[in-house]
Amino acid sequence: MGSLVSKQIQRRIDILREEKALFDLNESCGDEFPGCDYLPSDRKNWMAGLNPKRVPINKIVWPGTHDSATNEIGIPCVSRPFVQCQSWSIYDQLVRGTRVLDIRVQEDHRVCHGILLSYSVDLVIDDIRRFLSETEYEVIILEVRTEFGHKDPKDFDKYLVDQLGEYLVHQDEDVFQKTIAELLPRRVILVWKPRNSAHPEAGGPLWSEGYLRDDWVDTDLPLTKFESNMKYLSEQKLISLRNYFYRVEDTLTPQADSLVMCVRPVTDQIRGFGRLFISQCFLRGFANRFQIFSTDFVDEDFIDACIGLTYARIKGKASKC
Structure with missing residues (x-):
């Protein structure tokens, strides 16, 4: 028992030390980057505001959410704090x-995170369709996967196509070189990641998992995650040369040997350093590899940072990016 307590205390010390290191890095280097002061006049239509004819898909910095449909998961104040990753609806x-x-499902079409359940995926689709009906130029990357340890919903690929078919951008590597305007009226790139079912084929309405990649680092240590993200990003091809999307996850994961097991206080130890990460991408020469940036408990400042860098790229203000 004493050994466990000692390990937990040491881990807490390590976390605080790493968090301080990020504060010090931010203090010494700053968190400015091209487009950092740009504020969209309308976040709902921010892609439209950048002129869809001048926005190539591969130059967009896509703000994303991790475990996106967990705002109502589990039981409030009981199990929810241990698995909830977002507070806003889709x-x-x-x-x-x-x-x-990032949507996780199980066999009965319900959204899940591990063993805990949320609402039906039908509600996710309804929210997406509502948003698409209210906008004209906004493009969404929708990743749907069967959660680890669960079975694929039966004929789920057909369900997705039936629900969103009119909006689906078909799997085609040429998409990465096209502009938003060239994709219209199709505005959803849907990546379906089943566990046992057949994977999407080239040319079809759904995209296979190889087109959305990341390197998940399972840790609650903020500097460790920050530097691991930077390392993996540095190993990617330039955005102009690759035919897949690459995601950086600005998140931390509670660990079994830690004193803190709730998601929010753990992931908050890195959430405030999103702008620092983008700034460091420029300082270290990796900004031309940066593409999707996802977080837990997303907020407007995180989203604005991604939009701002997209603006800088489109306006030619982000050299070598």
Whole structure:
């Protein structure tokens, strides 16, 4: 028992030390980058505001959310704090500017995170369709996967196509070089990641998992996650040369040997350093690899940072990016 307590105390010391290191880095280097002071006049229509004819898909910095549909998961004040990663609904996330969604499902079509359940995926689709009906030029990357340890919903690929078919951008590597305007009226890039079912085929309405990649680092240590994200990003091809999306997850994960097991206080130890990460991408020469940036408990400042860098790229203000 004494050994466990000692390890937990040491881990807390390590976390605070790493968090201080990020504060010090921010203090010494700052968190400014091209477009950092740009504020969209309308987050709901921020892609439209950048002129869809001049916005290539591969130059967008996509603000995303991790475990996007967990705002009502579990039991409030009982199990929810241990698995909830977002406080806004899917519709509210989209209206506020989020453009990449991470949806986990199980066999009965319910959204889940591990063993805990949320609402039916039908509500997610309804929110997406509502948002698309209210906008003209906003493009969404929708990732749907069967959660680890669960079975694929039966004929789920057909369900997704039936629900969103009119909006789906078909799997085609040429998409990365096109502008938003060239995709219209199709505005959803839907990546379906089943566990046992057949994977989407080239040319079809759904995209296979190889087109949305990331390197998940399972840790609650903020500097460790920050530097690991930077390392993996540095190993990617330039955005102009690759035919897949690459995601950086600005998140932390509660660990079994930690004193703190609730998601919010753990992930908050890195959430405030999103702008620092983008700034460091420029200082270290990796900004031309940066593409999708996802977080827990997304807020407008995080979204604005991604939109601002997109603006700088489109206006030619982000050299080598």
